[in-house]
Amino acid sequence: MDTIISATGICKTYKLGQSTLEVLKGLDLSVNEGEFVAIVGASGSGKSTLLHILGALDKADAGNVRYKQRDIASFSQKKLNLYRNGSVGFVFQFYHLLDELNVLENVLLPAMAKHGTIGWFSHKKSIKARAMELLHRFGLADRIKHRPYQLSGGERQRVAIARALINQPKLLLADEPTGNLDSETGNGILKVLEQLNGDGQTVIMVTHDDNIASRGHKIIRLADGKIV
Amino acid sequence: MLKRRITILAIASIALCVFITLVVMTVHNGIVNEFKGKNHRFAGDCVVSTDSLVGFTYYEDFLAELRAKPFVFAAAPAIKSFGLLNQPGSDINIGIEITGIEPGEFSRATGFGKTLYYNRLQPQDAFAHNYDKNLPGCVVGIIMMQGGTDKSGKYHHSSFRSRYEFSISCFPLTAKGALAKMSTGLVNSKTFIYADDSHTQIPKVDSKMIYIPFHFAQKLCGMDGPDKRVNAIHIKFAENTSVSEGTEKVKALWQSFLQKNDDKKYANLLQNVTVQKWTDFRRSSIAPMEKEQTMLLMLFIMLGFITVFIIFVVFYMIISHKSKDIGILKSIGISAISIVNIFLAFAFLVGAIGSLVGAVCGWAFVSKANDIEAWLFEEYGWQLWDRSVYAIGAIPDQVQINVVTLIVISAVAASLLGALIPSIQAARKTPVEILQVNQL
Ligand SMILES: Nc1ncnc2c1ncn2[C@@H]1O[C@H](COP(=O)(O)OP(=O)(O)OP(=O)(O)O)[C@@H](O)[C@H]1O
Ligand SMILES: [Mg+2]
Numbered sequence: 001m002d003t004i005i006s007a008t009g010i011c012k013t014y015k016l017g018q019s020t021l022e023v024l025k026g027l028d029l030s031v032n033e034g035e036f037v038a039i040v041g042a043s044g045s046g047k048s049t050l051l052h053i054l055g056a057l058d059k060a061d062a063g064n065v066r067y068k069q070r071d072i073a074s075f076s077q078k079k080l081n082l083y084r085n086g087s088v089g090f091v092f093q094f095y096h097l098l099d100e101l102n103v104l105e106n107v108l109l110p111a112m113a114k115h116g117t118i119g120w121f122s123h124k125k126s127i128k129a130r131a132m133e134l135l136h137r138f139g140l141a142d143r144i145k146h147r148p149y150q151l152s153g154g155e156r157q158r159v160a161i162a163r164a165l166i167n168q169p170k171l172l173l174a175d176e177p178t179g180n181l182d183s184e185t186g187n188g189i190l191k192v193l194e195q196l197n198g199d200g201q202t203v204i205m206v207t208h209d210d211n212i213a214s215r216g217h218k219i220i221r222l223a224d225g226k227i228v
Numbered sequence: 229m230l231k232r233r234i235t236i237l238a239i240a241s242i243a244l245c246v247f248i249t250l251v252v253m254t255v256h257n258g259i260v261n262e263f264k265g266k267n268h269r270f271a272g273d274c275v276v277s278t279d280s281l282v283g284f285t286y287y288e289d290f291l292a293e294l295r296a297k298p299f300v301f302a303a304a305p306a307i308k309s310f311g312l313l314n315q316p317g318s319d320i321n322i323g324i325e326i327t328g329i330e331p332g333e334f335s336r337a338t339g340f341g342k343t344l345y346y347n348r349l350q351p352q353d354a355f356a357h358n359y360d361k362n363l364p365g366c367v368v369g370i371i372m373m374q375g376g377t378d379k380s381g382k383y384h385h386s387s388f389r390s391r392y393e394f395s396i397s398c399f400p401l402t403a404k405g406a407l408a409k410m411s412t413g414l415v416n417s418k419t420f421i422y423a424d425d426s427h428t429q430i431p432k433v434d435s436k437m438i439y440i441p442f443h444f445a446q447k448l449c450g451m452d453g454p455d456k457r458v459n460a461i462h463i464k465f466a467e468n469t470s471v472s473e474g475t476e477k478v479k480a481l482w483q484s485f486l487q488k489n490d491d492k493k494y495a496n497l498l499q500n501v502t503v504q505k506w507t508d509f510r511r512s513s514i515a516p517m518e519k520e521q522t523m524l525l526m527l528f529i530m531l532g533f534i535t536v537f538i539i540f541v542v543f544y545m546i547i548s549h550k551s552k553d554i555g556i557l558k559s560i561g562i563s564a565i566s567i568v569n570i571f572l573a574f575a576f577l578v579g580a581i582g583s584l585v586g587a588v589c590g591w592a593f594v595s596k597a598n599d600i601e602a603w604l605f606e607e608y609g610w611q612l613w614d615r616s617v618y619a620i621g622a623i624p625d626q627v628q629i630n631v632v633t634l635i636v637i638s639a640v641a642a643s644l645l646g647a648l649i650p651s652i653q654a655a656r657k658t659p660v661e662i663l664q665v666n667q668l
Binding site for chain 1: 232552553555556557558559560561562563564566658659660661663
């Protein structure tokens with residue numbers, strides 16, 4: 001199996017006035033294609049920070065992240081946008097859907113950004129079909145015209161996953177996708193992720209719950225800014 | 229995003245700012261222009277005059293020279309003096325200003341004819357009347373004649389002109405500046421009959437001025453000797469000659485006229501004569517207005533700044549509100565430039581809609597303001613300003629295209645600027661920096 005993403009010597013420090021907070025202290029990690037990895041650790045151990053760095057949503061102070069052997073720190077702004085848009089799909093702990101748009105539009109947004117205004121029209125049909133398929137699979141086919149605030153937490157999280165998958169990224173990064181949900185709803189989300197992984201999707205999931213982590217093939221434990 | 233209440237509020241606030249600025253600027257511009265127009269009509273384009281009551285000689289030669297020039301449309305001499313007015317049978321004398329004119333020619337050189345009531349259409353007959361044919365007519369300033377207007381700002385005229393007699397006295401001066409009648413009682417008096425009134429809308433003029441026929445004035449003032457004198461020549465230029473251009477030409481003409489006549493007996497009187505544009509001639513009247521105008525201009529600049537600032541703040545707040553969305557858009561790989569563009573397009577739309585709404589409302593309001601005011605007065609007797617106190621006939625309603633354009637462009641520019649700064653700020657951050665702040 002090929003390594004899809006690897007991180008070496010990742011450091012991240014936050015400065016809060018006088019004091020500094022070292023969150024990640026030279027962390028190494030490697031994930032193979034097709035794996036379902038769970039990152040666990042106590043609250044505040046830096047799980048989200050790590051995932052953000054992997055998704056190029058934040059910058060590490062030291063160390064590098066390689067996606068398919070290429071250092072993402074060397075990416076130009078344009079390449080970085082392409083990476084965020086097409087190579088990884090990010091699912092946030094707090095969903096982060098756009099309230100102005102309905103469910104379908106939220107899911108379509110990354111695809112619109114990918115193809116641009118002109119390309120969008122020629123691809124519209126196939127992309128819409130894919131979005132509908134994803135929403136159908138997640139049991140949201142009859143909610144496409146709803147606004148995010150009209151949905152439950154679990155439904156919003158599924159919309160967020162559909163949005164993350166619309167451009168068929170090689171890598172899905174999910175930050176506590178079940179964190180705000182009751183165990184039953186959370187279980188539903190996990191099933192979705194397992195299904196996706198079954199279809200060959202690489203998944204990195206963050207959680208602080210060992211039970212949930214046990215659903216992954218590989219569990220990475222984070223403590224004191226390093227993997228233990 | 230366009231449907232949101234905050235957007236509607238933004239559009240409304242921009243519309244309001246544009247509306248207020250437009251209305252205030254239009255009204256102010258209108259008042260200034262109206263005021264200048266009155267003074268322009270009163271003086272003509274250019275005035276050749278002397279401050280001395282003695283006047284100047286050889287004016288007929290200069291008039292002939294002027295009238296021969298194609299750039300001169302009309303040139304009219306005038307006698308200007310001060311005198312006392314007395315109604316026969318009363319012992320009250322009031323101080324007045326006398327202007328002696330040939331009404332036809334004077335009306336061609338100035339707007340005098342249009343200030344008349346009965347003879348507006350035939351100003352050459354301004355002094356005609358139906359009473360004693362031996363007595364000349366006079367035109368009396370409307371405020372002097374009627375005291376003032378009623379509350380709606382109107383003067384009233386009956387179709388029938390009653391007989392009013394005015395006895396006008398003044399001190400004639402010799403060409404040397406001495407009182408002419410040292411031995412015989414000093415004053416010249418003459419009785420005139422009311423023929424019409426003159427409404428220049430300049431209160432200082434309308435309350436003091438009496439126009440009388442030229443040769444009677446010349447005689448009253450002792451200026452009719454063998455070397456006849458006048459105090460002023462009013463000139464109107466031909467259509468294609470600008471005021472400054474024409475005035476320069478008249479100045480040159482006057483210089484050569486001075487040289488030609490410098491060996492004549494009363495050449496010294498010509499030395500005191502100045503050639504002025506109407507704006508300079510009416511300087512003392514216009515200057516206070518202009519001072520006020522610079523002050524108002526300051527206020528406008530402040531109003532403009534406030535407007536631009538309000539619009540700026542509106543957008544700043546909308547977009548700051550939207551920074552979470554910016555973080556989301558960035559996290560799915562939309563470029564900073566596209567994000568800024570989205571917000572600029574939004575700002576442009578809101579700014580354009582808002583300022584157009586404001587401009588249209590302002591336009592409609594200004595052009596209907598007089599009707600609205602008239603209606604309020606009729607229905608409720610309520611008046612924005614008392615016409616008998618202020619010398620303003622109507623609320624100005626001429627909206628200037630360039631003013632509108634300037635206001636709309638500034639408003640849209642302010643919208644864009646207000647949107648640009650926060651969206652660039654947000655677009656430069658990493659997605660996490662934006663999102664973390666907003667998830668709390
Ligand atoms: N922008 C920031 N400024 C300062 N400190 C920060 C910032 N972001 C995160 N931290 C700190 O870094 C540490 C790690 O944060 P992180 O969000 O990665 O934790 P986590 O493991 O995801 O926790 P949880 O399980 O509660 O989500 C925390 O102590 C947090 O307070
Ligand atoms: Mg976290």
